[in-house]
Amino acid sequence: MMSCEKYEQLISIFIDGEISPEKKSELDVHLQNCTDCSEKLEQFKNIGNMMKSANIPEWTKKSQDSIMRAVSKELPKESNIYSIEKMVKRLVAVAALVAVVLFAGLVNNSTKKDTVEPQKRYSLATELVASNSSLPLSVALEMWDLSKSEDVDVKD
């Protein structure tokens, strides 16, 4: 035979609709013979009714906005994966642009070396030879090369 305290716990489970059929039958029998537990059943039910009558103020757009303001402040914007993706895309674009510029520069430079520079080198060397007939062409060409490496204008 269980004590009233154990039955009271069953009453609590019963009003929540969570009691097993066996325990419910056991409780039924006890309630028919125990006025204290029958009273407890009514009291526990009454708590539920009272609590359901307690009203909660409406959830407003203002409350929602105040939460969102707090959320926005805390969002880790810089570590945001989308920001990282955007940053990587930007870096790739800049790198591609730099590569194009460098490549164009190289092409331009090599074209000058192959076509313009040897011609210029030769014409300047022949000018030097013309102004100084004792100067061999090979030396004049070397002087041109030297002036290029020292960034000195041969004409001066």
Added chain:
Amino acid sequence: MKNSQTSSDSLEKLIRDCQNGVESAWEELVARFGLVVHNFAYSMTNNQADAEEAAQEIFVKLIKNIQKFEFKSSFKTWLHRVVVNGVIDFTKKKKRHTKVSLDEIDPNNVASIAHNDKPSGEIEREEIREKVWKILNELPEHYRAIMIMREMEERSYAEIAEILECPVGTVESRLYRARNMFLEKLKYYEGK
């Protein structure tokens, strides 16, 4: 079936976007779950300003913890766990600043707001509501939380056990003790 699958897919996408810090996803999360957070916070604090402050704290906590959600369990249960624990911490923190003892309260003064222009039925209902909030506020936080989850949110024992991460037997005994505490306080205020 198809609809629930779609809705769980969209919830999963929403959570993943929140994990990636997408602000619009957080806006949607607040719109979808703000009410639940607010109502639980209000029930625990019985104060609108506190409820709003608690709800803000919970969402800030969610930002810091959402990465820990690994889609192995129900998001709603996980969220309610964060909410319940967060609001309990909030009310404990608040209580340290405004501690009221039962001995300091005169039972005759409970529900003493002037009801001059209201019909008697409405006055009675208001008095009951005031008693409910007063008594709930005096219950220890864990008992208050379990009473709210059961009596107001009408959650099953299994759900409550999952949220509180405890056995169903613990839910049963805690609810029984909470109801008895409530009754004791009710008798006190009714002068019985």
